[in-house]
Amino acid sequence: MVGNITVLVIALAISVGILWYFFGPRKAEQANREGALQVAHIVVKGGYSPQEIEVEAGSPVRLQFDRQEDGECSSHVVFSDLGIDQTLPAFETTTVEFTPEQPGDLPYACGMNMLHGMVHVLPKGTERT
Numbered sequence: 001m002v003g004n005i006t007v008l009v010i011a012l013a014i015s016v017g018i019l020w021y022f023f024g025p026r027k028a029e030q031a032n033r034e035g036a037l038q039v040a041h042i043v044v045k046g047g048y049s050p051q052e053i054e055v056e057a058g059s060p061v062r063l064q065f066d067r068q069e070d071g072e073c074s075s076h077v078v079f080s081d082l083g084i085d086q087t088l089p090a091f092e093t094t095t096v097e098f099t100p101e102q103p104g105d106l107p108y109a110c111g112m113n114m115l116h117g118m119v120h121v122l123p124k125g126t127e128r129t
Helices: 002-023
Strands: 032-034 037-044 052-056 061-067 076-079 084-087 093-098 104-110 116-122
Touching: 037 052, 076 093, 084 093
Parallel strands: 037 061, 052 116
Antiparallel strands: 032 037, 061 093, 076 084, 076 104, 104 116
């Protein structure tokens, strides 16, 4: 009886840990300022790291996708709201540039829609978290 309860408690703890890892809150990384340009470096290897980026509306954004793999899934990055579908050659860094005019979220994904990321566009002059 005690053994069954122990196994149940361990299974519950592992389940909570897995759920927290995949669905828990994520902290967005701020893009770096280079003059008026906002720059973020994103590693593509089984996902996007960082997965969430914060930028400010009205200033140009340069996202540098450093693809460190050669699988088919991550061979493209798609910003459907911006009409961007950029090829990401394996083991190269590819730049995607745009200027977000309005605050809001700009989701992006791989060509197969299995890997996901988000650009959070904050209002101009907003203090970032």
